Amino acid sequence: MAGRRAKGRREVASVQHSEGDRRDFLYLATGATAAIGAGAAIWPFISQLAPDAGTIAAGAPIEIDLAAIPDGGQIKILWRGKPYFVRSRTEAEIKAAVDVEMSALRDPQPDAARVKEGHAKWLVIAANCTHLGCVPLGNQGDYGGWFCPCHGSHFDTSGRIRKGPAPTNLPVPQYTFISDTRIRITGAAATV
Template sequence: MATASETKATRRDFLYIATGAAGAVGLAGIAWPLIDQLNPDASVLALASIQFDLSPVAEGSTVTILWRGLPVFVRHRTPEEIEEARATPLADLKDPETDEDRVKEGHAEWLIMIANCTHLGCVPVGEAGAFDGWFCPCHGSVYDTSGRIRSGPAPANLVVPPYEFISDTIVQIG
């Protein structure tokens, strides 16, 4: 006949468990500040998204604002510029993308793009080049009125950052 043996918890078992639990709490108390310091500071979080008032930007003009340390073009396009950008055949583009994909629906007059050439990161000059868009003087990349690459060494269109219209005159970038 088999008998079951009982094991009683001893004082030593309790001390092992209590010591392990205290060590785990102490380790977590030390590790938390080390992990928490890896989070971005308040100045970086403040730049994560910005709101910009579009009302002072006249039609046909461009302003450059700073977002996350990057220059951003905000262009109030004329109806002629919009028409010209939409009439461009996609076959003529190095990086095919329609004008409608680069602007928000209902706000085609506003073109918002990061102002860095996609070749080497230079800042293009506005209202210049063969297509009256942007021209990068460093290596000769030419962009059209929608910020799409038309000629030169740049491999891609000017980047459109994530943005949304808060109201008819306020845009939030980021």
């Protein structure tokens, strides 16, 4: 009988050890499931704190293909929520902009300071009138540049104020030529 008890105890001991392993496994499985569930429940709250794709994209530089803009034509783009003009100037428009007497300008700035060296054909400017922020119309006005119909400001083919209430020229943003037919705008135009 003593042998049976010893044998029975061994069986009980091994059964208890086996039940302990199962209990430990169940605790671990339950804890892991709870942790995954808690993570899944909290994730939407954490992810909503991140900026949206529009905000991330708004700070990125923008590249513009110039090949599609005909001579004398322009495009208007939106970058960082603000409009910009990219204009392909004709030889006559460039000559008119270069030949202006600086004393005739309200905000004197030579054409060469408003375009990139070797790329006088391309003018990139902010598309908001410096008077009250209206968007001027291209290829119009007394000087063939832009005309703001809201308050009557006239800009020449270099985006310089020539007539009307606007106090300063249309600002030029920071941009670089990637190739002869492609630019990258990297910084906003200086505000007035």
